[in-house]
Amino acid sequence: MTSTTPQTPLLEARDISKQYPGVVALDAVSFTLHQGEIRALVGENGAGKSTFVNVIGGVVRPDSGSLYWMDNEVHINSPRDASQLGIAIVHQELSLFPNLDIASNLFISSLRQGRSPLVPDRQLRQRAEAILERVGLGHISPRRKAGSLQPGEQQLVEIGRSIVQDARLIVLDEPTSSLAEKEIQTLFRIVRDLRDQGVSIIFVTHRLDEVFEICTNVTVFRDGCHIDTVPTGQINTSGLVHMILGRQIREMYEVRETYTPGPELLRVDDLWQQPKLKGLGFSLHQGEILGIAGLLGSGRSEMVRAIFGLSRPERGSITLKGRPVTLRSPQQAIRHGIGYITEDRHKEGLVLSKPIKDNIVMAYLKGVATRWGWMRPAREREAAQRQKLNLNIITPSIERRVKFLSGGNQQKVVLGKWLETKPDIFIMDEPTRGIDVGAKAEFYRIITDLAASGAGILLISSELQEIVSICHRVLVLRSGRFVAEFAGEQINAADILIAMTGEDHE
Amino acid sequence: MSEIARQQPGLSAPRVPIGRLLLNYALQYGIYLVFIVLCVGVAIASPVFLTARNLNNILLQTSAVGIVAVGMTFVIIARGIDVSVGAIVALASAVAVTAIKLNGAAWWVGLLLMFAVALVVGVVNGFSSAYLFMPPFLVTLATLTVGRGLVLAISQGTNYWGLPSFYENLGLGTLGPIPIPVIIMLVSFLVGHLLLKHTVFGRQVYAVGGNPEAARVSGINVERITMLTFVIVGLFSGLSCLVLTSRLNSFTPSMGTGFEFAAIAAVVIGGTSLMGGEGNIGGTLIGVLIMGVINNALNLLGVSVYYQDVIRGGIIFLAVMIDALRNRYAQAID
Numbered sequence: 022m023t024s025t026t027p028q029t030p031l032l033e034a035r036d037i038s039k040q041y042p043g044v045v046a047l048d049a050v051s052f053t054l055h056q057g058e059i060r061a062l063v064g065e066n067g068a069g070k071s072t073f074v075n076v077i078g079g080v081v082r083p084d085s086g087s088l089y090w091m092d093n094e095v096h097i098n099s100p101r102d103a104s105q106l107g108i109a110i111v112h113q114e115l116s117l118f119p120n121l122d123i124a125s126n127l128f129i130s131s132l133r134q135g136r137s138p139l140v141p142d143r144q145l146r147q148r149a150e151a152i153l154e155r156v157g158l159g160h161i162s163p164r165r166k167a168g169s170l171q172p173g174e175q176q177l178v179e180i181g182r183s184i185v186q187d188a189r190l191i192v193l194d195e196p197t198s199s200l201a202e203k204e205i206q207t208l209f210r211i212v213r214d215l216r217d218q219g220v221s222i223i224f225v226t227h228r229l230d231e232v233f234e235i236c237t238n239v240t241v242f243r244d245g246c247h248i249d250t251v252p253t254g255q256i257n258t259s260g261l262v263h264m265i266l267g268r269q270i271r272e273m274y275e276v277r278e279t280y281t282p283g284p285e286l287l288r289v290d291d292l293w294q295q296p297k298l299k300g301l302g303f304s305l306h307q308g309e310i311l312g313i314a315g316l317l318g319s320g321r322s323e324m325v326r327a328i329f330g331l332s333r334p335e336r337g338s339i340t341l342k343g344r345p346v347t348l349r350s351p352q353q354a355i356r357h358g359i360g361y362i363t364e365d366r367h368k369e370g371l372v373l374s375k376p377i378k379d380n381i382v383m384a385y386l387k388g389v390a391t392r393w394g395w396m397r398p399a400r401e402r403e404a405a406q407r408q409k410l411n412l413n414i415i416t417p418s419i420e421r422r423v424k425f426l427s428g429g430n431q432q433k434v435v436l437g438k439w440l441e442t443k444p445d446i447f448i449m450d451e452p453t454r455g456i457d458v459g460a461k462a463e464f465y466r467i468i469t470d471l472a473a474s475g476a477g478i479l480l481i482s483s484e485l486q487e488i489v490s491i492c493h494r495v496l497v498l499r500s501g502r503f504v505a506e507f508a509g510e511q512i513n514a515a516d517i518l519i520a521m522t523g524e525d526h527e
Numbered sequence: 528m529s530e531i532a533r534q535q536p537g538l539s540a541p542r543v544p545i546g547r548l549l550l551n552y553a554l555q556y557g558i559y560l561v562f563i564v565l566c567v568g569v570a571i572a573s574p575v576f577l578t579a580r581n582l583n584n585i586l587l588q589t590s591a592v593g594i595v596a597v598g599m600t601f602v603i604i605a606r607g608i609d610v611s612v613g614a615i616v617a618l619a620s621a622v623a624v625t626a627i628k629l630n631g632a633a634w635w636v637g638l639l640l641m642f643a644v645a646l647v648v649g650v651v652n653g654f655s656s657a658y659l660f661m662p663p664f665l666v667t668l669a670t671l672t673v674g675r676g677l678v679l680a681i682s683q684g685t686n687y688w689g690l691p692s693f694y695e696n697l698g699l700g701t702l703g704p705i706p707i708p709v710i711i712m713l714v715s716f717l718v719g720h721l722l723l724k725h726t727v728f729g730r731q732v733y734a735v736g737g738n739p740e741a742a743r744v745s746g747i748n749v750e751r752i753t754m755l756t757f758v759i760v761g762l763f764s765g766l767s768c769l770v771l772t773s774r775l776n777s778f779t780p781s782m783g784t785g786f787e788f789a790a791i792a793a794v795v796i797g798g799t800s801l802m803g804g805e806g807n808i809g810g811t812l813i814g815v816l817i818m819g820v821i822n823n824a825l826n827l828l829g830v831s832v833y834y835q836d837v838i839r840g841g842i843i844f845l846a847v848m849i850d851a852l853r854n855r856y857a858q859a860i861d
Contacts (some may be wrong), residue, residue: 299719355746368746373735375802383734384745386727396728438745 024030029092031056031221032077032190037086039072047083048245054190059222061232061253064242064265065457070225072192073242074192077223079103079188104130109183117175119168124149126167126178127185147457150172152181155214157207161344173204180211192223193214195455200483203316203521209235227457229258230486243267261406264460272384283307285343286477287446288360292337295416297323299359299501301337305446305477310468313481314517320501321362321481326446329361330354340448355384360433360439364450364481370435373424377416378405380423380434385442408437413463436467447471450481465491497521554853558798558810562817569820573827581823583706587821590708591616591771591783598718598763598789600811601628601756603661604723604793605736606803609757611648611667612790614674615764616771616783619644619827621681623768624778627690634691641772647673649761653754664758670856671787678780698773708770713761720808732756737804776801788843793818796846798853817842 034052047069054060064070072218075081077088079097087094090106095102095417103110115128124145149163158178161170167178176196183191196208212222214237224236232239233253239265241248257265283306294303297320305311315321327334330348339346341357342443348354354361363369371380371501383387389400405419412433416426423434434451439447449468453461469491472478482488488495495512497520505520507513539840570576595612622644623637632640635844637669652670656663660795672748676754681815715730734742735752743749771782799806 117832246564329744350746351744352746352748361744363744369738369740372741372804374737375733379733383730383742383747386730390727396725396727396730424858 023275029056030054030089031058031091033089034073034076035087035089037073037083037088039076039081039083045245048074049086050242050245051249052240052247052250054221054223056189056221057219058215059216059224059236059237061239062223062225062242062252062260063227063229063239064119064248065234065459068242069245070242070433071194072245074110074194074223074225077103077108077190078205078277079108082144102476104186104188107187108192109186109188110194111183111191111196112194117167117178117247118164121167121168122164123161123178124163127163127182127423129182130186148185152184152260155184156181158312162462173200175202177208180208183217187261188220190221190223192269193224194225194229195222207229214289221512227260227312227455228484229458232261233258237526241265252284262458279418280308280310280472282309283475286341286503287328287479288340288368290340290521291384292324292327292334293325294327294332294337298327298337298500300434301498301501301503305479307445307475307477310480311494312495312512313479313498314483314485314488314495314521315481315498316483316521317361317506319498319521321498322450324359324498325450325479325481328354329359329448355442355444358442358444359446359448360384360442360444362439362447362449364433364454366431371423371431376420376422376423377409377426377434378419378494380401381405381408381419381437381441384438388441393423405437406439408434408440412437412467427457427460429456429463432456432460432464436464446477446479447474448479448481450482451483453482453484453487461487485517488512488517489514533828539717539838542603545780555798556811558796558817562813562820564823565817565820567825569827573824573826576824577680579704581827583704583820585816585823586709587706587714587774588822589815590706590712590766590820592766592786592789592793593712593762593815594715594770594785595760596793596811596815597808598760599725599790599794600719600797600799600806600808601732602760603791603799603801604803605732605753605756606739607663607753607756608791608801609652609667609760610787610791611652611671611674612760612764612767613783613786614671614678615645615648615761616768616786617678617780618674618681619765619768619841620772620778620782621678621780624687624772625681628687630812634693637691638693638769641768642762645761645765645768646758648734648752649758649764650760653757656757657750657753662823682778683782684780686777686779689767690776694769694773695776698770698776708774709768711766715766716808719763719811723808726754728752733804735803753797789818792839792843792846796842798850799852800850801847814846 026057030053032054033302034049034050034357036049037047038049039047050069050073052073062070062073072081076083077097079099081103082098090098094108097106097108099160119128121129126147127315128145145326146163153159153161158174158177161174167175169179182192200208204205212224216222224231227234236253237263238250238252239256240250241261243265258492263469268516285304285306287305290302301324303311313321323332326332328339328348330350333349335414338350346357348357353430367373372383378401382404402419409419409519411472412428414433414437416430423431426434436452451466453464456464468480480488480492489512492512493510494506496503499521503515507516553683560564575581595616598616599609599612619641623641624638626632627634638853648670652663652667654663680849697707723732731742731747731752734745734747734824735749740751770782793814794806794811795814796803796817797806797810799810819840825838830838
């Protein structure tokens with residue numbers, strides 16, 4: 022093995038190209054990464070980031086181009102090749118075995134030690150404890166099933182797995198999209214530790230603030246091309262956005278519009294569901310965007326699921342437009358004019374194998390059928406076409422199956438589905454998760470427009486910037502209770518963050 | 528928002544390599560090709576094949592399984608499976624025929640009993656699968672076993688011949704040149720097609736099979752739809768029982784044996800995915816016809832009974848393989 026100096030790149034890619042039917046995913050991309058570097062990789066969805074990561078990880082074979090690992094040409098033909106070189110990839114979708122305990126997950130590829138056919142459980146457990154300590158999970162027993170961990174904790178276990186593999190390069194593919202602010206800080210601390218030990222990190226992300234917070238250099242991909250790599254100290258947010266989009270956009274997010282409270286649409290009182298919800302109460306008004314800020318596990322999703330009739334609260338009352346109601350099922354919630362954009366569009370939002378059209382009418386089949394339940398194809402197409410234009414869904418046809426759309430366009434299909442039910446209350450749980458900057462800006466526009474036209478919007482988000490930018494009022498949820506409320510000019514990221522994490526205001 | 532709207536790369540006029548395209552079409556529509564090639568091949572090998580009498584015979588012999596396959600398509604699209612259909616056919620027949628032969632019940636009482644039995648088993652299967660969250664395969668395996676046991680208990684293991692003229696007329700009668708059982712099968716396919724493709728219920732079946740969680744959030748009563756698919760396959764099994772009992776003009780305890788696998792095979796050969804959410808009734812019709820033509824050819828060509836099952840099993844194997852390949856190579860060429 023060649024000895025490395027800081028001048029020798031750890032990984033070098035030369036002229037990597039990859040074409041899919043109809044798409045040039047990577048167009049002669051060259052890329053150099055040094056030891057101990059934290060490199061941000063940014064770009065819109067479809068810019069080629071994931072393909073590039075998959076090439077490095079041995080999941081995708083490039084059509085042309087070559088890879089060099091410490092100045093030696095290498096062919097990475099499988100994930101196994103990658104991990105033998107010392108490349109570990111932590112994917113957005115977690116790949117732990119939920120049915121196995123943490124120790125087994127950490128050592129899954131090296132369970133056998135020596136010649137014994139038995140798994141040395143005790144020894145593994147001790148080593149697992151040390152690894153967990155390093156990734157900030159020292160308080161968790163390695164005997165726990167991986168499936169019982171929060172998504173954020175699972176992510177840290179995955180990073181632990183790359184430590185076990187002695188990785189020299191760890192690729193984190195949108196690691197923070199499922200994490201709340203406090204967990205992100207833990208993650209960053211671990212990333213810096215790893216860097217100090219000489220590990221290189223590629224950090225794929227949509228959150229630009231994180232680029233500046235943690236990364237040394239930032240690489241921008243656009244349309245399958247490597248646009249530029251610059252030190253983070255030599256560029257600012259708007260410059261970076263310009264590079265990502267290829268043109269200047271005036272402002273990243275819609276500025277909060279002035280708002281005068283309308284009549285009350287939704288009122289929740291004393292909502293209990295042990296152990297997550299402990300007596301929640303709030304009200305939502307016409308035209309209002311009400312933000313719910315809270316860490317993962319604070320009860321955010323449990324609260325809206327209870328309101329939407331997906332779970333039964335033990336106690337609590339819901340009042341819609343002054344009338345008390347009981348919502349026992351999503352059907353009832355929809356009938357009362359509530360729409361719910363779920364946190365995970367693949368799991369609960371879409372039927373991926375079905376066309377855009379079928380997905381858009383799915384929550385309001387009655388509206389495109391006769392009284393006797395007979396589908397009216399013309400109405401159906403009309404509805405899909407209407408939402409396609411209304412939301413600017415980019416697709417050659419409404420017959421295109423949803424799985425072939427980009428994340429942003431998929432999310433627009435979910436929103437279109439709810440718009441067809443004509444709700445006056447929207448519950449949006451992480452509506453812009455995992456979608457690119459341009460589509461995000463479109464979503465903020467759409468959300469503010471909906472509110473301006475009289476809808477009430479309950480916006481749950483773990484992106485503080487999002488909450489701060491568009492909400493009229495913000496409630497902070499911590500351990501199943503509302504602990505703070507901010508309105509209008511009082512809304513600022515620092516105060517919200519402090520309330521979320523429960524540190525004392527000084 | 529148009530200010531931010533951008534054309535995304537690669538969405539206009541995708542260029543797919545021609546080989547890939549052909550493979551895709553072959554996997555998507557290959558089954559029709561297989562059917563045509565099969566028919567041409569058999570026609571060349573045996574001059575009897577294309578006679579009207581033989582074609583009628585094929586349809587007549589597939590009618591009972593074909594009717595069950597219509598219902599099976601619903602269950603499989605909704606991610607379920609029902610292996611109790613053959614037992615439902617036998618049990619419904621046992622109850623109806625013993626009521627008529629031993630207790631002197633009128634023909635219409637027998638008819639009602641047939642459908643009542645089919646409905647009850649369908650409801651039990653559906654309720655257990657949908658509301659008690661029991662795995663459909665095991666639930667229906669249990670009802671299959673119970674059903675077959677009840678058939679023997681009720682009939683004491685004996686056969687009964689000779690039914691009221693209603694059954695004989697239905698089983699042996701024709702409408703023009705076409706046997707009534709065949710008409711019933713074709714109408715079943717038509718009804719199934721309309722229900723699945725043109726009604727809200729059909730759309731809900733696809734949604735539940737494609738993604739139950741998303742269906743639930745979209746206000747679809749997932750449990751009710753799942754249950755209804757089992758009730759539907761139960762009722763179609765009742766209809767199948769009527770056709771089979773009438774055609775044989777008798778009851779035998781072994782009636783309907785192997786129907787479950789014949790029906791599931793036809794559905795899968797017809798392109799319905801066992802993963803749920805994909806499939807259609809037209810495909811099932813082709814699947815049923817392919818099975819029918821193969822059975823017919825095996826007889827016409829005098830293939831030993833011992834080898835017939837080997838060949839049938841091989842066909843099912845191929846169909847499942849095509850399904851697996853299709854799932855793997857599915858491409859965006861809409």
